[in-house]
Amino acid sequence: MTTIKTPRTRRPRKTGRRHPLASIALIAVGLLFTGGAYAAFSTSTAVATTDSSSQQTIAEGEKLFAANCATCHGLSAQGSAEGPSLIGVGAASVDFQVGTGRMPMQMQGPQAQKKPVQFTPEQITALAAYVASLAPGPAIPAAELLDAAAGDAANGAELFRINCAMCHNVAGAGGALTEGKFAPAIENVSAQHIYEAMITGPQNMPVFNDMNITPEDKRDIITYLKYVEDNPSPGGLALGSLGPVAEGLFIWIFGLGAIVALTVWITAKSN
Amino acid sequence: MAKDDNGAEDVTAPDSPGEELAPVAASTAVVTRDSLVNPGFPPHRPRVTDLDHKEERKAERAVYTLFYVSIVGSVFAIAAYMAFPIVPEDPGSVRLNNLFIGLGLSLALLAIGIGAVHWGKALMSDHEGVDERHPVRGTEPVRARAVEIFQQANEESGFGRRTLIRNSLIGALVVFPLPAVVLFRGLGPMDQNPVELLHETMWKKGVRLTMDPSGTPIKASDVTLGSSFHVIPEGLSEMEHGRLEEKAKAAVLLIRMDPADLVESDERKTWSYQGIVAYSKICTHVGCPVALYEQHTHHLLCPCHQSQFDVENHCKVIFGPAKRALPQLPIAVDAEGYLIAQSDFTEPVGPSFWERA
Numbered sequence: 001m002t003t004i005k006t007p008r009t010r011r012p013r014k015t016g017r018r019h020p021l022a023s024i025a026l027i028a029v030g031l032l033f034t035g036g037a038y039a040a041f042s043t044s045t046a047v048a049t050t051d052s053s054s055q056q057t058i059a060e061g062e063k064l065f066a067a068n069c070a071t072c073h074g075l076s077a078q079g080s081a082e083g084p085s086l087i088g089v090g091a092a093s094v095d096f097q098v099g100t101g102r103m104p105m106q107m108q109g110p111q112a113q114k115k116p117v118q119f120t121p122e123q124i125t126a127l128a129a130y131v132a133s134l135a136p137g138p139a140i141p142a143a144e145l146l147d148a149a150a151g152d153a154a155n156g157a158e159l160f161r162i163n164c165a166m167c168h169n170v171a172g173a174g175g176a177l178t179e180g181k182f183a184p185a186i187e188n189v190s191a192q193h194i195y196e197a198m199i200t201g202p203q204n205m206p207v208f209n210d211m212n213i214t215p216e217d218k219r220d221i222i223t224y225l226k227y228v229e230d231n232p233s234p235g236g237l238a239l240g241s242l243g244p245v246a247e248g249l250f251i252w253i254f255g256l257g258a259i260v261a262l263t264v265w266i267t268a269k270s271n
Numbered sequence: 272m273a274k275d276d277n278g279a280e281d282v283t284a285p286d287s288p289g290e291e292l293a294p295v296a297a298s299t300a301v302v303t304r305d306s307l308v309n310p311g312f313p314p315h316r317p318r319v320t321d322l323d324h325k326e327e328r329k330a331e332r333a334v335y336t337l338f339y340v341s342i343v344g345s346v347f348a349i350a351a352y353m354a355f356p357i358v359p360e361d362p363g364s365v366r367l368n369n370l371f372i373g374l375g376l377s378l379a380l381l382a383i384g385i386g387a388v389h390w391g392k393a394l395m396s397d398h399e400g401v402d403e404r405h406p407v408r409g410t411e412p413v414r415a416r417a418v419e420i421f422q423q424a425n426e427e428s429g430f431g432r433r434t435l436i437r438n439s440l441i442g443a444l445v446v447f448p449l450p451a452v453v454l455f456r457g458l459g460p461m462d463q464n465p466v467e468l469l470h471e472t473m474w475k476k477g478v479r480l481t482m483d484p485s486g487t488p489i490k491a492s493d494v495t496l497g498s499s500f501h502v503i504p505e506g507l508s509e510m511e512h513g514r515l516e517e518k519a520k521a522a523v524l525l526i527r528m529d530p531a532d533l534v535e536s537d538e539r540k541t542w543s544y545q546g547i548v549a550y551s552k553i554c555t556h557v558g559c560p561v562a563l564y565e566q567h568t569h570h571l572l573c574p575c576h577q578s579q580f581d582v583e584n585h586c587k588v589i590f591g592p593a594k595r596a597l598p599q600l601p602i603a604v605d606a607e608g609y610l611i612a613q614s615d616f617t618e619p620v621g622p623s624f625w626e627r628a
Contacts, residue, residue, distance in 0.1 A: 162483050162501050166562045166574060177565060178572050178579055178590075201497050204565035206526070211493035212482070212500055234362030236370065270318050270392040 054129075061130025064123055068104055077134055082108075089200065090137020091128035096196035098124050100189075110180035111203050138199040145215050146191035151223030159213060160221050167205075171233075171241035172225050177204065187229055191222045312399055320393045330393040337386030341379045348375025466626040470619050472504075472521040474600060479505040480525060480549065480610040483518075488609045489525070494547050499564045500525040502549065504612070520620055522552040523600055524562055525610070526582055528569055534584050542601040544610070549600040550586050553621040554578060556593040571597070594623070 019025075066075060072083030079085030083105075086094075097103040098119055102112040119127070128140065144150070161170060167183035169175050174185035181204055186194060198218055201207035213221070232238075239246040320327040351371035358364040409417075425431050460468070479488045483501040486508030494500060502523040507514060530546035542548075550571075554561045559575035564582070570589070571580040578591030586597035598620050601613035619627055 158484060166560065175574070177563060178568070178570055181565065183563075201566055204567050206499035206564050206566045207495060207497040209493070209495050209498055211490070211495075212498060232363065232366065234365045236366060266388050266392075269316075270320070270397075 057126045057129045058133045060123075061126035061128070061133075064119070064127050065130050068118075069127075072105070077131060086131050086134070088135040088137045089131060091132035091140050092138040092196040093200040093202070094128040094131045095124060095140050096193050096200060096202055098127055100193055102202070111182070114184060138196070141192060141195045141199070141215070141218075145219050146195055146222065147219065148191055148223045148226040151216075151220040153220070153224045153227040155217065156220030156222070156224030156227075159217055160224050163208060163213065164221070169241060169243070171228050171238070173241040186225055189225075191226070194222050194225060195219075315399060318393065318397060321397070327394065330389065334386050334390045334394065337382045337389065341382035341386070344375045344378030344380075344382060346375075348372050348379065351375050466624075469520075469621070469624055469627070472615055472620060473507060473517050474504050474521055474523075474612045474615045476612065476614050477605070478612045479605070480523065480602065480612065481505045481508070483522070484508060490608045491544055491547060491604050491610050492608060494525060494527045494610075496527055496529065496546070497566045498525075498527050499562075499566075501552075501562065519558075520553065522560065523549050524552045524564065524571070525549050526564060526569075528582070532569060532583050536585065539585065539599065539601075541603075542599055542613070544602055544604055547602065547610070548582065549602045549610075549612075550580075550582065551598045551600065551616060551620040553597075554593060555588075555595040555597060555622060556591070558621045561597065 065073075065077065069077075069083075069086075072080060073086050074080050074083075077086040079087075094103075097112070099117060101115040101117045104118060105112045106115060117124075131137075132139070160168075160172075164172075167175055167177065168186055169183075172186035174183050176182050183205070195218055197205060198208040198213065198221070199210070208218075233241070239250055320330050348371075351368070351374075355364065355367040355371050357368050408414075430437055459465075480500075480502045481488050481504065483503045486503070486505070488505065489500060489502070502525045503518055504521050504523075507517055507521065510517065525547065526549075527545075527547045530543075533543065533546060533548070535543065552560045552562055554573045554575065556573065556576055556578050559573050561571050561573040561578070561580065563572040563574055564570075565572070569582045571582055571586065573579075573591065573593065576592050578593035579589050580586040580593070580597050581589045585599060588594065588596060598616040598618050600616055602610055603613050605611045
């Protein structure tokens with residue numbers, strides 16, 4: 001019995017939980033929630049994934065930005081003579097440029113080239129969250145807009161021919177632009193990066209916003225590109241899908257070469 | 272007439288080992304002192320198939336094997352046609368069908384050709400000889416006889432004498448091709464003047480700018496900075512006939528850039544809207560669609576012959592074979608905020624033509 005009594009005697013102390021600092025702690029918790037909710041709300045237009053907009057990720061991204069990007073883009077992403085301002089470019093732009101290895105740029109040139117990715121996916125998410133927190137911009141697309149299996153390849157092909165094929169080639173093999181610039185090949189590019197390129201218009205590519213090509217149409221374009229990638233050319237060797245240049249070169253070298261060889265053989269004396 | 276006039280008196284090369292030199296009388300023989308002497312043939316070298324009976328058998332075997340291979344190739348092509356049919360909706364089946372039929376047919380033809388050449392080179396007689404071309408001019412009696420034949424034909428037919436018949440025949444032959452002119456003219460546009468057609472497009476005052484291919488009208492607010500829209504006139508996507516002909520003239524590229532970047536002449540100040548400009552997509556060189564737009568340099572590149580146009584400066588030509596700037600479409604915004612054309616293009620679009628003023 002005495003053993004039961006002893007906690008009883010303690011109880012009054014336990015029920016008096018209101019520590020002198022309790023109210024302060026409550027206010028602090030309340031403030032944190034409101035602040036967090038506000039931050040989540042204010043960036044929800046910019047970032048689709050909620051976890052990437054948490055204050056911690058943004059802080060992480062800011063550190064990465066200061067260490068890797070600020071030299072050219074400025075400490076607060078305001079831009080400099082070396083690089084453009086990143087205010088308002090959105091998470092999609094960061095995910096595309098950093099996720100394809102184009103940024104950080106290796107050297108100044110006609111255009112930033114694709115190269116091995118320099119950051120982990122978590123770091124890219126953090127960087128994207130930081131840039132998106134500066135000003136609203138195009139967000140990273142939702143997964144259902146990237147599902148190539150759900151799209152209509154025929155519609156995508158028509159839109160691709162009208163809007164994209166003049167630079168990127170009708171089979172997405174890429175092509176030359178002016179003064180050393182080029183439209184890259186779109187083979188083996190992830191659906192997310194294709195989508196992000198359309199909404200952000202990286203480098204000299206024009207922007208194709210959702211009023212121009214709707215999100216569903218963008219998904220159809222991705223479906224078409226993946227279809228071309230997965231299905232072999234019905235006409236045999238595609239030769240890089242470059243059309244008359246590659247095919248003409250092939251027939252000049254091998255076709256005419258065979259004719260010359262046969263001619264030499266026919267006219268040579270038998271031994 | 273095709274028979275040999277020279278009575279088989281063709282000359283053979285003097286050094287030809289195959290033919291004996293034509294006999295020449297001692298009195299007419301001339302010693303040539305020309306520096307150019309016919310070098311004749313190199314000494315005859317017999318082939319291995321002439322010397323070695325085994326090699327001959329081997330070559331024979333190779334030739335008939337090649338002909339048998341050709342038969343195999345033909346049979347293979349027939350079998351491939353049956354084994355790899357073209358399945359509708361399956362492009363992969365076309366590839367297999369073409370590949371294997373092609374392999375069989377090329378084997379069949381190549382083997383015949385290679386076998387025949389090998390036969391000729393290795394087994395047929397390797398006698399070397401020259402047949403010189405006989406003179407083109409016929410002998411005098413032959414020429415006189417030819418003239419005689421023509422004269423006789425003229426007399427007997429009365430071609431030169433009955434001039435009325437002759438001239439009416441010539442007249443009939445001249446008129447005979449005329450129906451073809453009418454028939455071929457009928458293939459072209461009949462009730463339209465092609466010069467006028469090239470001068471005007473579907474654009475006119477108040478026609479909305481719509482998206483290619485859907486025909487959705489475009490609001491000025493939809494065209495964000497850096498955007499490029501591929502534009503057709505309102506109503507074109509619903510056209511039943513002549514849609515492509517109209518599109519080929521009316522296709523427009525719509526671009527929005529920072530208004531500060533635009534350098535506009537005074538008379539064209541009102542042709543753009545808050546940095547939105549519309550230009551004909553048809554190259555002024557030979558009419559390829561110019562749509563390779565670079566967002567930062569504001570240059571348009573034509574993929575056919577690398578003409579470049581500067582969108583900042585009314586699409587002036589800055590490189591390449593094009594001679595004229597791309598025509599600009601004057602645009603405005605209607606009460607609902609949609610982009611509309613102020614008028615048609617003020618000059619004919621596309622490449623030059625004879626009657627272009």
